[in-house]
Amino acid sequence: MMNRKVNQPLFLVACLFFAQHYTAQNSTHTATIKKIFDYTLTRGKAYDNLHYLCKNIGQRLSGSKAMYLAEAWGLQTMKNAKADNAYLQQCLVPVWQHKKDEKVSATWSGEKGGKLKIAAVALGNSEGTGGKTIQGTLVVVHNYEELEAKHNELAGKIILYNYPFDQTRINTFNGYRDAVTYRGSGASRAAKYGAAAVLIRSVSTAADNHPHTGSVRYNDSFPRIPAIAIGTMHADQLATLATKSEVTIKLKSTSTMLADAPAHNVIGEIKGSLYPEKIITVGGHLDSWDIGEGAHDDGAGIVQSIELINIFHAIGYTPKHTVRVVLFANEENGLRGGNKYADEAAAKNEIHIAAIESDAGGFSPRAFNGTMSEEQYMKFASWLPYLKPYGITDMGKGGGGADIGPLQQKFKTPIIGLSPDGQRYFDLHHCKTDVFEAVNKRELHLGAAAMAALVYLIDNEGL
Amino acid sequence: MMNRKVNQPLFLVACLFFAQHYTAQNSTHTATIKKIFDYTLTRGKAYDNLHYLCKNIGQRLSGSKAMYLAEAWGLQTMKNAKADNAYLQQCLVPVWQHKKDEKVSATWSGEKGGKLKIAAVALGNSEGTGGKTIQGTLVVVHNYEELEAKHNELAGKIILYNYPFDQTRINTFNGYRDAVTYRGSGASRAAKYGAAAVLIRSVSTAADNHPHTGSVRYNDSFPRIPAIAIGTMHADQLATLATKSEVTIKLKSTSTMLADAPAHNVIGEIKGSLYPEKIITVGGHLDSWDIGEGAHDDGAGIVQSIELINIFHAIGYTPKHTVRVVLFANEENGLRGGNKYADEAAAKNEIHIAAIESDAGGFSPRAFNGTMSEEQYMKFASWLPYLKPYGITDMGKGGGGADIGPLQQKFKTPIIGLSPDGQRYFDLHHCKTDVFEAVNKRELHLGAAAMAALVYLIDNEGL
Numbered sequence: 059m060m061n062r063k064v065n066q067p068l069f070l071v072a073c074l075f076f077a078q079h080y081t082a083q084n085s086t087h088t089a090t091i092k093k094i095f096d097y098t099l100t101r102g103k104a105y106d107n108l109h110y111l112c113k114n115i116g117q118r119l120s121g122s123k124a125m126y127l128a129e130a131w132g133l134q135t136m137k138n139a140k141a142d143n144a145y146l147q148q149c150l151v152p153v154w155q156h157k158k159d160e161k162v163s164a165t166w167s168g169e170k171g172g173k174l175k176i177a178a179v180a181l182g183n184s185e186g187t188g189g190k191t192i193q194g195t196l197v198v199v200h201n202y203e204e205l206e207a208k209h210n211e212l213a214g215k216i217i218l219y220n221y222p223f224d225q226t227r228i229n230t231f232n233g234y235r236d237a238v239t240y241r242g243s244g245a246s247r248a249a250k251y252g253a254a255a256v257l258i259r260s261v262s263t264a265a266d267n268h269p270h271t272g273s274v275r276y277n278d279s280f281p282r283i284p285a286i287a288i289g290t291m292h293a294d295q296l297a298t299l300a301t302k303s304e305v306t307i308k309l310k311s312t313s314t315m316l317a318d319a320p321a322h323n324v325i326g327e328i329k330g331s332l333y334p335e336k337i338i339t340v341g342g343h344l345d346s347w348d349i350g351e352g353a354h355d356d357g358a359g360i361v362q363s364i365e366l367i368n369i370f371h372a373i374g375y376t377p378k379h380t381v382r383v384v385l386f387a388n389e390e391n392g393l394r395g396g397n398k399y400a401d402e403a404a405a406k407n408e409i410h411i412a413a414i415e416s417d418a419g420g421f422s423p424r425a426f427n428g429t430m431s432e433e434q435y436m437k438f439a440s441w442l443p444y445l446k447p448y449g450i451t452d453m454g455k456g457g458g459g460a461d462i463g464p465l466q467q468k469f470k471t472p473i474i475g476l477s478p479d480g481q482r483y484f485d486l487h488h489c490k491t492d493v494f495e496a497v498n499k500r501e502l503h504l505g506a507a508a509m510a511a512l513v514y515l516i517d518n519e520g521l
Numbered sequence: 522m523m524n525r526k527v528n529q530p531l532f533l534v535a536c537l538f539f540a541q542h543y544t545a546q547n548s549t550h551t552a553t554i555k556k557i558f559d560y561t562l563t564r565g566k567a568y569d570n571l572h573y574l575c576k577n578i579g580q581r582l583s584g585s586k587a588m589y590l591a592e593a594w595g596l597q598t599m600k601n602a603k604a605d606n607a608y609l610q611q612c613l614v615p616v617w618q619h620k621k622d623e624k625v626s627a628t629w630s631g632e633k634g635g636k637l638k639i640a641a642v643a644l645g646n647s648e649g650t651g652g653k654t655i656q657g658t659l660v661v662v663h664n665y666e667e668l669e670a671k672h673n674e675l676a677g678k679i680i681l682y683n684y685p686f687d688q689t690r691i692n693t694f695n696g697y698r699d700a701v702t703y704r705g706s707g708a709s710r711a712a713k714y715g716a717a718a719v720l721i722r723s724v725s726t727a728a729d730n731h732p733h734t735g736s737v738r739y740n741d742s743f744p745r746i747p748a749i750a751i752g753t754m755h756a757d758q759l760a761t762l763a764t765k766s767e768v769t770i771k772l773k774s775t776s777t778m779l780a781d782a783p784a785h786n787v788i789g790e791i792k793g794s795l796y797p798e799k800i801i802t803v804g805g806h807l808d809s810w811d812i813g814e815g816a817h818d819d820g821a822g823i824v825q826s827i828e829l830i831n832i833f834h835a836i837g838y839t840p841k842h843t844v845r846v847v848l849f850a851n852e853e854n855g856l857r858g859g860n861k862y863a864d865e866a867a868a869k870n871e872i873h874i875a876a877i878e879s880d881a882g883g884f885s886p887r888a889f890n891g892t893m894s895e896e897q898y899m900k901f902a903s904w905l906p907y908l909k910p911y912g913i914t915d916m917g918k919g920g921g922g923a924d925i926g927p928l929q930q931k932f933k934t935p936i937i938g939l940s941p942d943g944q945r946y947f948d949l950h951h952c953k954t955d956v957f958e959a960v961n962k963r964e965l966h967l968g969a970a971a972m973a974a975l976v977y978l979i980d981n982e983g984l
Binding site: 095096099100225226228230263422424447448449451452479481482485498499500501504 | 558559562563688689691693726727885887910911912914915942944945948961962963964967
């Protein structure tokens with residue numbers, strides 16, 4: 059318990075006042091940022107672009123025909139936005155063949171015996187059963203501790219990892235990071251002890267029977283056993299059944315890896331008027347999983363990024379530095395686009411002064427989070443008063459984005475991630491419910507405008 | 522342009538640090554607030570309660586059969602939550618008869634003549650045509666200035682107010698307040714000049730053909746002419762047509778006011794352990810419009826309010842003051858419940874130390890806004906650090922709620938409104954799209970927990 063001083067609220071209010079008002083704002087900046095938001099909220103094109111991408115191209119898994127259509131769309135959309143320069147940057151991407159023919163069912167005997175058909179989606183990059191039906195007794199574990207405790211009982215079994223999403227995490231990305239280890243590494247951890255296959259409780263905040271996909275990462279020391287996502291309700295149902303009966307799982311699938319294929323980062327630039335050789339990168343990823351439409355993940359991020367070109371043209375602003383919009387290839391199951399981009403930057407001795415990514419959904423923007431030096435962070439944080447009127451309430455530390463991570467690792471480029479409100483994201487992330495209709499126009503456009511405002515500030519104030 | 526001092530960012534960061542950390546937090550408060558959020562996010566019942574209300578009772582216009590069912594549900598839900606005391610407080614409410622039989626169409630002649638059927642909803646409390654079809658030439662105005670300029674041309678005409686929602690307002694409630702005058706007063710302003718009826722462009726951020734309803738307020742000096750909402754796209758289409766052709770509107774409807782009927786505020790209390798005579802009121806409104814399910818407006822607010830009883834029981838917290846949960850009658854088209862509640866408070870000499878309302882949608886909570894004395898505000902604002910970890914980034918001035926407004930007016934009771942993210946709200950407000958499926962569980966529950974945390978702070982620190 060504390061002793062509250064009588065004048066403490068007064069001091070607090072004084073501090074808040076100073077924090078909010080001491081940074082005298084540059085009135086040109088303030089006016090330009092208002093123009094950015096006014097344009098985007100009234101005449102922005104990101105929502106219509108997203109509609110086209112989701113409904114005319116749809117899901118666009120790396121190496122799929124739709125991925126190439128999306129690349130062509132991206133290039134054309136950059137040209138339509140009157141990018142000074144729009145081009146493709148080739149890389150090779152893994153090709154995961156997934157015919158969506160997986161079948162999973164459970165049977166159990168005893169007085170209340172029965173059978174349950176389970177909605178299932180093979181995890182990205184996973185191997186299937188080669189079209190054969192395999193079967194095994196279900197072993198349910200909630201975490202790796204339980205797996206290790208049961209390691210003598212796993213040979214030939216089918217393991218369900220039923221680790222629930224921690225709903226008490228206010229930042230849902232923390233809940234995601236906490237749970238996603240079972241999706242990524244659960245298969246190999248079980249294969250080590252001879253398991254035949256794994257089922258993964260979807261890494262989802264929703265209570266339903268929609269499986270959520272995502273990458274599996276096999277450890278080459280162990281067999282590549284099938285790894286399949288099931289909905290959170292089915293996971294709970296199986297876990298309950300397994301406490302009462304021996305449950306047998308039957309499972310069939312055909313997914314497998316094919317040879318790498320060429321793909322492309324799609325790039326559009328506005329040439330800098332003063333420092334064309336210095337680059338501010340803004341992007342999201344073009345590829346998506348092969349369920350849903352990849353609307354929030356990451357259709358939103360790429361249409362927001364392209365929107366910056368529209369915005370700067372519409373308000374008549376010519377950046378001093380080159381603004382380069384990048385639709386990265388293959389974020390979901392390889393990160394080959396992000397790696398290629400940084401490799402090319404190194405090969406060409408490019409100067410990257412900052413990189414911004416939107417890959418957390420097209421929801422109401424609430425913060426930017428950056429990974430940069432302390433000195434850079436102080437400048438970055440000082441811009442909060444420019445963005446606060448538009449709902450950005452925090453300039454935090456530690457963010458970025460998967461695709462721009464390699465720039466940071468190679469060159470210590472300051473990287474910044476747009477952080478929208480994340481409460482709805484993991485209901486639909488990597489799921490068939492991630493469709494255009496789940497995106498709100500104003501929320502999407504506020505994010506695009508916030509990114510443009512941040513790029514404007516970096517362009518004028520440096521970082 | 523400003524001259525930036527070199528050490529300014531440092532000073533800013535120091536200020537931010539003080540603002541965030543100077544108020545040494547009471548560790549009991551911090552721990553209790555965490556319990557509140559942990560419970561609500563994992564085991565809260567608000568979402569399930571909302572599902573029942575929306576799907577088993579649905580829309581609940583004042584005086585309708587469903588309103589009485591909703592009252593009974595509310596009372597039972599308070600009892601299920603183990604309120605110490607649950608009861609009804611009677612008032613009389615206006616009864617607007619609305620058979621949803623309105624028909625509106627437009628015809629125009631000339632080379633490109635044609636006919637358009639227009640989705641239409643009579644505005645709340647409005648009079649119809651008595652079942653007769655009336656017709657008149659369309660006159661489109663964008664605002665009252667244009668209406669006044671054309672006042673000699675309005676006799677016998679049908680006026681369309683085509684005032685667009687100002688999408689540049691970041692706080693959409695400001696856009697709503699700006700535009701809603703045409704819905705409220707447009708009919709009488711046109712009737713003054715002999716208009717036969719008015720069509721109102723829906724006060725909506727969406728581009729679609731869903732009409733949004735809401736109250737009309739007739740001025741008794743002029744005839745009560747029909748007032749009908751149409752979708753934003755139809756409004757634009759009519760406005761364009763009218764620039765090219767003479768457009769005739771045909772219109773038929775039967776809505777009318779009936780005699781007042783009894784209704785009830787539904788009240789549930791947790792008796793205060795130390796100051797049972799001092800009351801903290803928490804509420805939303807039970808009634809809704811008769812399209813959609815009143816899910817965000819204001820099913821969300823009432824299930825969040827009821828949730829406080831569940832929360833305090835679940836975490837084992839007994840408030841020192843009486844916490845009174847009120848599901849107010851008739852907010853939408855009369856405010857009779859809110860007025861009755863304040864009248865009864867006066868008649869019984871009740872002591873109300875604060876009142877909180879949730880009536881801005883069940884979205885991610887972002888702020889509380891209060892109307893209170895400066896001294897009270899300083900205390901209120903000093904609680905921000907307790908709520909910031911849960912996404913509340915502002916304790917602002919000037920909010921409250923329609924139903925608790927009369928308490929403020931009568932007794933200067935501090936009133937506080939929960940302010941969730943409002944970007945999606947006016948897409949669905951007063952519209953058939955305001956259904957359960959538009960509410961996200963985590964967003965709804967975060968709001969309930971934030972309200973419980975605020976009540977806990979008021980209960981312990983006073984206001």
